[in-house]
Amino acid sequence: MNLEEAGTPCAFVDLDVLESNADRAAQKAHRLGVRLRPHVKTHKCVEAARIQVRGHFGGITVSTLAEAHAFAAAGFRDITYAVPFPLGRIQEAADLAQSVDALNLLLDNEATLAGLEAYGRARGVRFPVFLKVDCGYHRAGVDPERPESLELGVLLARSPHLVFKGVLTHAGQAYACTGREEALEIACRERDAVVRFAEKLRAEGVPVGEVSVGSTPTFSAVDDLEGATEARPGNYIFYDAFQAAIGSCSAGDLGFGVLATVIGHYPWRNGLLIDAGALALSKDPGPVHVRPDCGFGLCFSADGRRALPELRITGLSQEHGHVTGTVPLDYSRYPVGGKLRILPNHSCLAAALYDRYLVVKGQRVVDEWRPVRGW
Amino acid sequence: MNLEEAGTPCAFVDLDVLESNADRAAQKAHRLGVRLRPHVKTHKCVEAARIQVRGHFGGITVSTLAEAHAFAAAGFRDITYAVPFPLGRIQEAADLAQSVDALNLLLDNEATLAGLEAYGRARGVRFPVFLKVDCGYHRAGVDPERPESLELGVLLARSPHLVFKGVLTHAGQAYACTGREEALEIACRERDAVVRFAEKLRAEGVPVGEVSVGSTPTFSAVDDLEGATEARPGNYIFYDAFQAAIGSCSAGDLGFGVLATVIGHYPWRNGLLIDAGALALSKDPGPVHVRPDCGFGLCFSADGRRALPELRITGLSQEHGHVTGTVPLDYSRYPVGGKLRILPNHSCLAAALYDRYLVVKGQRVVDEWRPVRGW
Numbered sequence: 001m002n003l004e005e006a007g008t009p010c011a012f013v014d015l016d017v018l019e020s021n022a023d024r025a026a027q028k029a030h031r032l033g034v035r036l037r038p039h040v041k042t043h044k045c046v047e048a049a050r051i052q053v054r055g056h057f058g059g060i061t062v063s064t065l066a067e068a069h070a071f072a073a074a075g076f077r078d079i080t081y082a083v084p085f086p087l088g089r090i091q092e093a094a095d096l097a098q099s100v101d102a103l104n105l106l107l108d109n110e111a112t113l114a115g116l117e118a119y120g121r122a123r124g125v126r127f128p129v130f131l132k133v134d135c136g137y138h139r140a141g142v143d144p145e146r147p148e149s150l151e152l153g154v155l156l157a158r159s160p161h162l163v164f165k166g167v168l169t170h171a172g173q174a175y176a177c178t179g180r181e182e183a184l185e186i187a188c189r190e191r192d193a194v195v196r197f198a199e200k201l202r203a204e205g206v207p208v209g210e211v212s213v214g215s216t217p218t219f220s221a222v223d224d225l226e227g228a229t230e231a232r233p234g235n236y237i238f239y240d241a242f243q244a245a246i247g248s249c250s251a252g253d254l255g256f257g258v259l260a261t262v263i264g265h266y267p268w269r270n271g272l273l274i275d276a277g278a279l280a281l282s283k284d285p286g287p288v289h290v291r292p293d294c295g296f297g298l299c300f301s302a303d304g305r306r307a308l309p310e311l312r313i314t315g316l317s318q319e320h321g322h323v324t325g326t327v328p329l330d331y332s333r334y335p336v337g338g339k340l341r342i343l344p345n346h347s348c349l350a351a352a353l354y355d356r357y358l359v360v361k362g363q364r365v366v367d368e369w370r371p372v373r374g375w
Numbered sequence: 376m377n378l379e380e381a382g383t384p385c386a387f388v389d390l391d392v393l394e395s396n397a398d399r400a401a402q403k404a405h406r407l408g409v410r411l412r413p414h415v416k417t418h419k420c421v422e423a424a425r426i427q428v429r430g431h432f433g434g435i436t437v438s439t440l441a442e443a444h445a446f447a448a449a450g451f452r453d454i455t456y457a458v459p460f461p462l463g464r465i466q467e468a469a470d471l472a473q474s475v476d477a478l479n480l481l482l483d484n485e486a487t488l489a490g491l492e493a494y495g496r497a498r499g500v501r502f503p504v505f506l507k508v509d510c511g512y513h514r515a516g517v518d519p520e521r522p523e524s525l526e527l528g529v530l531l532a533r534s535p536h537l538v539f540k541g542v543l544t545h546a547g548q549a550y551a552c553t554g555r556e557e558a559l560e561i562a563c564r565e566r567d568a569v570v571r572f573a574e575k576l577r578a579e580g581v582p583v584g585e586v587s588v589g590s591t592p593t594f595s596a597v598d599d600l601e602g603a604t605e606a607r608p609g610n611y612i613f614y615d616a617f618q619a620a621i622g623s624c625s626a627g628d629l630g631f632g633v634l635a636t637v638i639g640h641y642p643w644r645n646g647l648l649i650d651a652g653a654l655a656l657s658k659d660p661g662p663v664h665v666r667p668d669c670g671f672g673l674c675f676s677a678d679g680r681r682a683l684p685e686l687r688i689t690g691l692s693q694e695h696g697h698v699t700g701t702v703p704l705d706y707s708r709y710p711v712g713g714k715l716r717i718l719p720n721h722s723c724l725a726a727a728l729y730d731r732y733l734v735v736k737g738q739r740v741v742d743e744w745r746p747v748r749g750w
Contacts, residue, residue, distance in 0.1 A: 008461065008463065008750070009750060041693055041694070063693055063694045064694060083638065083694050083695065084638040084639045084648060085638070086383065086638050086650050086712070087711070087712045088382065088712060089382065108639055109639060109711055111640075111710065111711035111712065112638075112711060112712075115712065138641075138644060138646070139648065139690070139692060139695055139697055140638075140648050143643060146643065172692060261463055263458065263459040263460070263461050263487075263515075264484060264515050265484055266515075268518060268521065269513060273459060273515050275458065275461050275750075278657075278659075278724055279724070279727050282653075282657075283658045283659050283660070283724065284658050285658070285660070315514070317514060317547060318416055318438055318723055318727075319416070319438045319458050320458065320515065335486065336462070336486035336487060337461070337462045337487075337490065348693055349653055349693065352654050352693075352728075353727075353728075354749075355748060355749055373730060374729075374730055375382070375383070375384060375655075
């Protein structure tokens with residue numbers, strides 16, 4: 001079957017693009033002297049993760065314990081659960097840890113350290129644990145400039161009930177950058193913040209194994225990761241309209257899309273309606289800081305060959321996508337019943353809305369992948 | 376089990392609230408002299424729809440063919456698929472139509488009319504079809520002021536291959552209103568637009584059976600539906616933070632929520648982190664036109680008894696919810712590992728992210744419902 005024949009809305013991934021994105025990242029990690037531990041939250045499926053780890057050690061990063069379970073079952077042996085660990089799920093994590101070489105957890109506060117230690121003391125389980133460091137995103141992580149952050153690191157490293165794995169950061173603030181130069185500056189700050197914090201810990205006599213960095217914008221821009229040991233980008237396997245707008249990739253690198261059908265013509269207001277709404281594209285507002293009129297994704301012809309910049313997705317309700325022409329539309333190019341490809345703003349959030357992705361090579365559907373759902 | 380013991384993030388619905396919301400709507404529809412054909416897209420599950428149709432004729436409205444399939448299989452016999460019909464799915468719709476009394480379709484353009492007629496002529500299938508009328512939302516529907524709209528209605532009504540069901544509108548623009556008075560004005564315009572259009576068709580000699588209106592804000596505000604025959608609100612079964620902000624309901628009417636765990640404390644920036652991010656709450660920006668600082672939902676204590684207006688969900692990444700205090704926070708009230716209830720901005724979009732809802736009565740989990748997924 002060709003993709004154009006699929007029912008809509010449906011999600012698709014372009015296998016050649018994914019492989020090329022993965023190869024480039026794998027090679028870059030080698031060039032920079034770091035191990036690649038790709039994040040799999042963008043696609044949540046085993047087949048894509050297998051492409052991502054090619055040429056590296058096989059470790060991955062996950063965003064949910066549900067992902068950890070599924071990837072462990074598929075043979076992944078070294079998994080970092082990169083969200084500050086929710087203690088309520090400790091028994092589940094301990095059970096899962098028995099089936100892999102390492103289920104690495106994150107913490108950034110004393111309460112979680114105390115909980116993990118108490119569990120470890122009682123049950124004889126020694127979780128490998130990263131200290132999460134805030135390099136300026138201000139989402140999670142200890143502030144590397146505060147003395148108590150160093151104290152927490154020392155406490156963690158010296159705990160007999162845990163294995164101190166190292167320090168880890170994520171420069172999510174890079175998503176607010178306007179282009180590659182700015183992303184490079186943030187990448188340097190990301191690296192420097194965590195490398196310097198590792199040095200401070202070492203100055204306290206604490207050996208620090210891993211120094212882990214990573215976000216797609218910073219990994220795409222960075223040219224030197226001296227002092228870091230691993231990188232954890234994830235979105236780069238698909239990229240998306242957002243990443244293209246801030247310069248992380250070029251237009252041809254976008255590997256995830258949604259096929260939609262035109263279901264209405266409203267020439268009196270220069271509008272179209274498509275059957276891909278908020279539940280097909282997600283309401284991520286996109287790179288409005290660099291493209292205020294970006295709408296909810298990029299439109300292409302059904303075969304993907306022709307960009308249709310004259311179509312702007314100006315609104316999403318649950319199952320309707322409202323498209324407005326930026327020039328007077330020639331409706332014969334988008335007949336009712338005809339199809340379009342949409343490349344959403346944020347591929348991670350859009351992909352998570354689907355139970356399956358059609359895998360295409362060129363126009364042909366060659367496979368179907370099923371992402372992990374839930375938590 | 377009590378809800379507080381559930382793993383997080385998880386979705387829950389409050390059965391007493393749902394029943395009370397449903398009763399009120401059912402009674403109001405009787406009082407206004409219209410049949411209630413509730414939209415089920417908000418919850419997509421059979422159990423909630425059965426509560427919604429109590430005391431009415433049993434007809435429902437759906438937003439996807441997947442919903443139509445699932446509800447037909449569960450015994451619902453009269454289903455309106457309230458999105459302009461995508462012709463590519465006509466065979467599927469025809470097959471499904473055989474298992475129910477009526478699968479009512481919508482159209483607003485000649486191409487779809489021609490496609491449905493051609494199919495009907497060839498296969499002897501006569502779909503019941505509504506003409507969708509635009510009452511000012513400008514998402515879908517014919518413009519009731521344009522002569523070609525009347526012509527389309529006459530063509531549809533006279534087609535020997537289709538059953539003209541009537542006219543239908545949806546005042547989605549009511550979501551932009553700032554309060555109940557404005558919602559009432561829009562409700563009157565919604566009703567008047569479609570009732571007048573029905574009159575115009577009748578003046579052409581066309582009998583118009585159904586005159587269908589409905590959105591939750593307009594149905595909540597309206598006090599007279601003279602000329603209309605049915606109403607199709609949907610969100611009212613759950614309501615949400617958005618509906619409360621624009622006055623469709625009161626705070627106690629919110630029946631859908633997400634239980635989340637506190638996973639980080641950042642007192643140096645007066646922040647908290649919860650394990651409910653964009654995939655647990657949706658990135659719907661909420662009622663920013665009336666509450667610019669609404670954040671991504673309303674926070675409550677884990678038992679739901681105490682509103683926590685001092686917590687504002689200021690950002691969502693995939694699996695992290697960033698919470699900021701509006702006053703200096705007393706962290707002992709939200710310990711790491713403690714739980715919170717979040718009532719999201721837009722219950723339809725948040726609910727669609729889950730594979731199941733825990734059904735609670737008071738604190739107790741009494742059931743589990745599984746929504747329909749996909750298209």
